[in-house]
Structure formats: C-alpha cells, structure tokens
Amino acid sequence: MAEEKKVYTRTKGIIEGAVSGFCPGCMHSTIHKIIGEAAEELGQLDNLVRVEGVGCCGLGQFYVTCDETIAAHGRAGAVATGIKRSSPNSLVYTYQGDGDLAAIGLAETLSAANRGENFTVIFVNNGIYGMTGGQMAPTTLIGMKSTTTPGGRNPEEHGYPMHMSEIINQLTAPYYIERVSCDTPQNVIKARNAIKKAFKYQLEGKGYSIVEIVTSCPTNWGLDPLKSLDFLREKMFAEYPLGVFRDGGEKKQ
Amino acid sequence: MSSSSSCGISLYSEGVSYCASARIPMVYVNVQRGGPGIGAIQPAQQDYLQATKASGNGGFRMIVLAPDSVQECVDMVYEAYDLAERDQNPVLVLTDGVMGTMMEPVVLPPMKTDEELAACRAKFADRAIVGHPLGQQAFCRPGSVGDGQEKVNIDAAAMYETWDKDIRVEEYMMDDAEIVFAAYGISARISRAVIRQLREEGIKAGMIRPITLSPFPYDSFRNLDFNRVKGIIDVEMSIPAQMRWDVDYAVQGRCPVHEVLRSGGQLLTNDQVLKGAKEFIKEVL
Ligand SMILES: Cc1ncc(C[n+]2csc(CCOP(=O)(O)OP(=O)(O)O)c2C)c(N)n1
Ligand code: SF4
Ligand SMILES: [Mg+2]
Numbered sequence: 001m002a003e004e005k006k007v008y009t010r011t012k013g014i015i016e017g018a019v020s021g022f023c024p025g026c027m028h029s030t031i032h033k034i035i036g037e038a039a040e041e042l043g044q045l046d047n048l049v050r051v052e053g054v055g056c057c058g059l060g061q062f063y064v065t066c067d068e069t070i071a072a073h074g075r076a077g078a079v080a081t082g083i084k085r086s087s088p089n090s091l092v093y094t095y096q097g098d099g100d101l102a103a104i105g106l107a108e109t110l111s112a113a114n115r116g117e118n119f120t121v122i123f124v125n126n127g128i129y130g131m132t133g134g135q136m137a138p139t140t141l142i143g144m145k146s147t148t149t150p151g152g153r154n155p156e157e158h159g160y161p162m163h164m165s166e167i168i169n170q171l172t173a174p175y176y177i178e179r180v181s182c183d184t185p186q187n188v189i190k191a192r193n194a195i196k197k198a199f200k201y202q203l204e205g206k207g208y209s210i211v212e213i214v215t216s217c218p219t220n221w222g223l224d225p226l227k228s229l230d231f232l233r234e235k236m237f238a239e240y241p242l243g244v245f246r247d248g249g250e251k252k253q
Numbered sequence: 254m255s256s257s258s259s260c261g262i263s264l265y266s267e268g269v270s271y272c273a274s275a276r277i278p279m280v281y282v283n284v285q286r287g288g289p290g291i292g293a294i295q296p297a298q299q300d301y302l303q304a305t306k307a308s309g310n311g312g313f314r315m316i317v318l319a320p321d322s323v324q325e326c327v328d329m330v331y332e333a334y335d336l337a338e339r340d341q342n343p344v345l346v347l348t349d350g351v352m353g354t355m356m357e358p359v360v361l362p363p364m365k366t367d368e369e370l371a372a373c374r375a376k377f378a379d380r381a382i383v384g385h386p387l388g389q390q391a392f393c394r395p396g397s398v399g400d401g402q403e404k405v406n407i408d409a410a411a412m413y414e415t416w417d418k419d420i421r422v423e424e425y426m427m428d429d430a431e432i433v434f435a436a437y438g439i440s441a442r443i444s445r446a447v448i449r450q451l452r453e454e455g456i457k458a459g460m461i462r463p464i465t466l467s468p469f470p471y472d473s474f475r476n477l478d479f480n481r482v483k484g485i486i487d488v489e490m491s492i493p494a495q496m497r498w499d500v501d502y503a504v505q506g507r508c509p510v511h512e513v514l515r516s517g518g519q520l521l522t523n524d525q526v527l528k529g530a531k532e533f534i535k536e537v538l
Contacts, residue, residue: 049384083383
C-alpha cells in the first residue's frame with residue numbers, strides 16, 4: 001500500500017477543535033487561519049502577541065492560541081506600541097476592523113504609523129460596523145445602505161469613503177503597506193504571503209507595516225456569501241484597489 | 254506611570270477603567286487645575302469626587318494618595334508603585350498646581366536593586382503579554398462574557414475590603430481640639446498655618462488631614478468626641494465643596510460643618526481661611 005503523506009493540517013495558531021463563531025461566508029475566519037499559518041511558518045507561534053481591536057474580531061479571542069490582549073475600541077495602535085517597546089523581541093500584531101482603525105481609532109492608527117512603530121497591523125476592511133449590526137463606517141461606499149444611512153451613504157452629509165492604506169502611504173515612516181483580499185484561493189495565498197512578509201520585516205526591525213484586507217460582511221450587507229463576493233469584486237475593489245503601496249524591502253530602481 | 258492635569262486626566266478615564274478591569278498595575282498623577290472643561294490653568298482641587306468615586310466607567314475603586322509637600326510627592330510615587338504592584342490595580346496621586354510648581358529640598362528613597370526589579374517581573378511573568386509557548390497563552394482581558402465579569406467585580410470588591418490597613422491620616426493638634434479643620438493637599442498646608450495662629454489666640458483648633466483620600470479615613474471623623482468638638486471647617490479649593498461629602502458621611506450631622514472655599518484657579522490665602530474660620534468660631538464657640 002502506498003504511504004500516506006499529510007499535505008495539509010490546521011495551523012497550531014488556532015485552538016484545536018475550536019469553531020470560530022464568525023458568520024458563514026465571513027472572511028474573518030480565513031484571515032485568522034492565514035495569520036496562524038504565517039506565524040507558524042516563521043516559527044513564531046510561541047512569540048506571537050495579538051492586540052485585538054473591538055468588533056467582530058473579538059470573536060477571535062476564543063479562537064487563537066497566542067498571547068493576547070484586547071485594547072479599548074480604536075486604541076490598538078497605542079497598546080501595541082507599549083507592548084512592542086517594552087518587549088521588543090515579541091512579534092506583535094494588531095487585528096482591527098475599519099470602524100475600530102479608521103473611525104474611533106484614527107488618531108492612534110496614524111500616530112503609530114507616523115512614528116514607524118515596529119509592529120504589524122492587520123486591517124480588516126468590510127466597509128461597515130459588523131459587530132454592532134451594520135452602522136456606517138468611514139469606509140462605507142457611496143450609496144451603500146447601513147442602519148445609520150438607511151437612504152445610502154450620501155457624500156454631502158456623510159463624506160466620502162476613506163482610503164487608509166493611501167493615507168498611511170502619505171507618511172514617511174511606514175515600511176510596508178499592501179492591500180489584499182481573501183475572495184479567491186489565489187488571493188488568500190497572496191494575503192498570507194503579505195502577512196508573512198510583514199511579520200518578517202518586523203522581526204528584522206524594519207518598522208511599521210500594515211496589511212489591509214478588503215472583505216465582505218454578508219450578514220450586514222444583506223447579501224448571501226456568494227452575492228457578497230460579487231459585490232466585493234465589483235464595488236469594493238473599485239473603491240479599494242488591491243496592490244502594494246510601499247515595500248521598503250523591494251530594491252528601488 | 255503617567256501624569257497630566259485635570260482635563261487631560263478625563264481623557265485617561267478610558268484607560269484607567271480598562272486597567273481596573275484587566276487588573277493591570279498603573280500609577281498616575283493628577284496635578285489639579287481649575288475646571289470643569291478646559292477650566293483654568295491655575296491650581297485647584299476640583300477633581301476630588303472624580304478621583305475618589307468614579308475615575309472611569311464600571312464602579313471600580315483605586316487607592317488615592319494626597320501629598321501636602323514635595324517630599325510627600327516623591328515618597329508617594331514610590332509607594333504608589335508598590336501598592337499598584339501589590340493589588341494589580343491603578344493608583345492615583347492627587348495633587349494640585351501649587352504643589353506641582355513648588356520647590357522644596359527632598360530626600361529620594363533608595364532605588365530598587367536590579368534583583369528586586371527582576372523578582373517583580375518574574376512574579377507576573379506568566380501574565381505578561383509577550384509571547385508564551387503554545388498551551389501557556391497569557392490573556393489580558395478588560396472584560397468578559399457570560400458570568401465572568403461578575404466574578405471580576407466580586408474579586409475586586411474583596412480586594413477593596415482589604416484596604417482598611419492602608420488608610421492614612423494626619424491628626425494635627427487634635428488632642429484637645431474644639432474646632433476641627435478638614436483639608437487635604439495644599440489646603441491642609443494653609444490650614445496648618447491658620448491653626449497655629451488660632452492657637453496663639455487661645456482657640457483650640459486642630460486638623461484631620463486625609464492622606465489617603467480613598468480609602469477615606471472616615472473613623473477619624475466618626476470617632477470624634479462631639480461633646481468637645483463644636484464644629485468642622487472644610488477647606489477646599491473647589492466650589493462647590495467635594496471632600497465635604499465624605500466628611501458629612503462620617504459626621505452624620507453631629508456638629509455643624511462650615512466651608513471655606515475658592516475655586517476656578519483662585520488660591521486660598523491664610524487671611525481668607527483665618528477670616529472664614531473666625532466667623533464660624535464666633536457662631537459655635
Ligand atoms: C468605546 C466604544 N464605543 C462603541 C463600542 C461598540 N462597538 C463594538 S464593535 C463596534 C464597531 C466595530 O466595527 P469594525 O471595527 O468595522 O469591526 P467589524 O465588526 O466590522 O469587523 C462598535 C461601535 C465599544 N465597544 N466601545
Ligand atoms: S457580522 Fe459581518 S464581519 Fe461580523 S462575523 Fe458576521 S459576516 Fe463577519
Ligand atoms: Mg467593519
């Protein structure tokens with residue numbers, strides 16, 4: 001009989017047997033998986049620190065195996081700064097939604113980026129406040145309905161979608177900025193590689209990195225998982241194009 | 254450790270409340286200025302109730318130390334570290350803009366040795382969020398689900414119950430006092446000078462100076478001999494008075510309480526306190 005070879009196993013970054021608690025079709029689960037895989041591939045699961053934002057990411061606290069603290073809403077950039085500065089050898093990442101990072105936490109986010117703090121931000125942009133039932137976020141698309149914009153986001157009243165990676169790309173200090181998604185297997189691999197690269201840069205002491213992951217929120221978008229993927233590709237990617245904004249590790253021409 | 258002044262301290266309340274919930278030690282100093290809001294940049298004592306009753310959401314308590322000299326400021330910051338470390342809870346040093354800008358000679362307490370600091374770190378190493386081997390996850394939660402948070406509250410309440418031993422108070426010239434000043438911080442310094450003047454004039458005055466504002470030395474007021482004590486003068490740089498709530502809570506109307514107050518960055522003077530005291534003394538003695 002041919003010998004069986006294990007080609008895939010669940011990352012040890014996720015508690016054995018744990019069920020995530022995220023809604024069906026939500027990419028938060030995928031992102032938790034690829035963070036675990038990236039850290040595991042770098043041999044860093046014993047050295048990993050997660051600073052959790054407030055939002056659906058909170059469900060991750062019952063799901064991951066690494067050291068973890070939960071910051072006050074929006075303050076992850078400040079908390080991660082404290083942890084990384086007092087424990088510089090730890091591999092520190094924040095995990096934040098768009099409400100957390102771009103609304104209530106805008107000051108902490110930009111200040112940490114501007115100081116070039118040596119930690120990694122995983123920014124999950126689903127264009128809405130998922131956890132609290134679908135209020136408008138700074139990232140909500142024009143015309144998109146939310147519980148606080150029942151007639152759709154109207155720029156005259158609510159302003160325009162905010163592009164965090166582009167804004168952070170205006171700062172001098174950040175080392176690595178990339179926007180990815182998890183809508184296809186290829187994009188999942190790209191996202192995992194981006195996270196791994198950001199972690200690697202941090203371990204090398206290169207400074208601030210942010211991986212923005214544009215995702216869906218089937219529950220609060222009011223679309224089934226497949227239709228929300230169509231919306232993601234058509235509308236979200238148009239507003240938030242995927243790609244590398246800055247990579248300090250790439251040789252400059 | 255961190256420090257700020259009044260309006261800045263209001264911004265701290267989120268973090269302080271989180272520390273109280275997650276049981277993270279922290280020391281902070283409020284060098285009080287006038288309020289509310291931006292208020293005044295000059296000294297005041299207008300944050301007493303915020304400091305002692307509700308420095309953030311959730312009904313937690315903290316030890317609050319109130320120095321009345323630069324030496325005490327120095328000593329109390331050291332003590333605050335030990336208390337914060339012992340209880341894994343925030344500790345506040347509440348002072349004011351007078352003391353914050355005053356110069357006095359001080360003796361610094363001995364530094365902790367490297368060994369002492371290492372022992373301190375080792376004691377809580379399993380709680381530190383620095384990356385632990387798989388299976389030994391350190392988790393620092395400023396909140397819980399299910400019935401978890403009630404247990405956090407019950408444990409904290411049990412800790413607060415142990416604080417009677419930490420109560421500190423200065424009872425100044427209290428042996429035969431008929432008129433009792435109640436004051437903390439800079440107001441206590443001014444009151445002490447006034448008491449000496451009153452004594453020279455034959456008036457038996459004394460002072461209860463809470464050094465820990467929380468836990469408050471209620472017993473010092475509760476156990477006064479109200480056959481002898483004719484009245485209490487509450488001296489504060491706050492309008493309306495704030496510490497008076499705690500004084501009243503202990504005194505329960507057993508003698509009159511008079512207030513001598515300034516506020517909004519205006520300083521109390523010896524003359525004002527003396528004048529206010531004498532008016533009251535004329536009524537009660
Ligand atoms: C100070 C504070 N304000 C409000 C809330 C309520 N709240 C919880 S999650 C959330 C929105 C999170 O949205 P986002 O960051 O986009 O995360 P998502 O759930 O979409 O992943 C809000 C407003 C809170 N917990 N704390
Ligand atoms: S509410 Fe939205 S973001 Fe939150 S778990 Fe459900 S689908 Fe995901
Ligand atoms: Mg969101």
